[in-house]
Amino acid sequence: MHSVEILPDAATDEAVVGEWRALADGGLPSQARHRGASNRPHVTLVTSEAWPGAEAVLGDLAGLPLVTRLGSPVVFGRGPYVLARLVVVTPGLLALHRALAERLAPVSSPLVEPGRWVPHVTLGRRLSASQVGEALALLSDEPGEVAFVAARRWDSVARETEELTPPRRATGARSVDG
Numbered sequence: 720m721h722s723v724e725i726l727p728d729a730a731t732d733e734a735v736v737g738e739w740r741a742l743a744d745g746g747l748p749s750q751a752r753h754r755g756a757s758n759r760p761h762v763t764l765v766t767s768e769a770w771p772g773a774e775a776v777l778g779d780l781a782g783l784p785l786v787t788r789l790g791s792p793v794v795f796g797r798g799p800y801v802l803a804r805l806v807v808v809t810p811g812l813l814a815l816h817r818a819l820a821e822r823l824a825p826v827s828s829p830l831v832e833p834g835r836w837v838p839h840v841t842l843g844r845r846l847s848a849s850q851v852g853e854a855l856a857l858l859s860d861e862p863g864e865v866a867f868v869a870a871r872r873w874d875s876v877a878r879e880t881e882e883l884t885p886p887r888r889a890t891g892a893r894s895v896d897g
Contacts, residue, residue, distance in 0.1 A: 720875040721770040724761040725867040735760035741857045747850050748843040757880045762838050764816050765831050767823035779818040780884050784866040785811050799845040806838035
């Protein structure tokens with residue numbers, strides 16, 4: 720399976736990793752406990768069994784950086800739960816998602832189909848109901864503005880990442896998306 724993921728700017732990466740540490744320090748499930756070399760804050764745009772090659776998606780990724788906001792915590796599942804931060808959608812983010820979903824069709828899960836996809840950054844997995852309440856008490860206010868500055872591919876079979884774009888600095892300019 721292949722996924723295309725967008726990566727946040729350094730300040731957001733640091734803020735999210737800080738939330739991971741706070742959860743781990745509180746004895747709660749956290750992405751901080753994931754020791755894989757590929758583990759870092761990201762948003763999965765699409766997953767698919769097909770991979771047309773990096774060259775096929777570079778045009779779609781030309782709009783990076785995308786500026787938006789990290790939002791409130793969200794809880795997924797029916798137990799055990801996944802705790803994440805929502806990513807506020809913008810027209811540019813939705814257009815990027817739709818373009819990649821079409822290019823990598825068929826997508827591997829209905830959860831990444833246009834119209835069903837919920838952009839988020841995962842904070843912790845496999846939380847019990849009582850741990851969700853504890854975790855929410857440890858999280859700070861919304862981290863705020865984020866620029867997604869780079870993209871990568873995750874190959875879950877080979878367990879390798881491939882950089883799709885070079886990291887770019889956010890220019891400080893506001894996105895026309897919001």
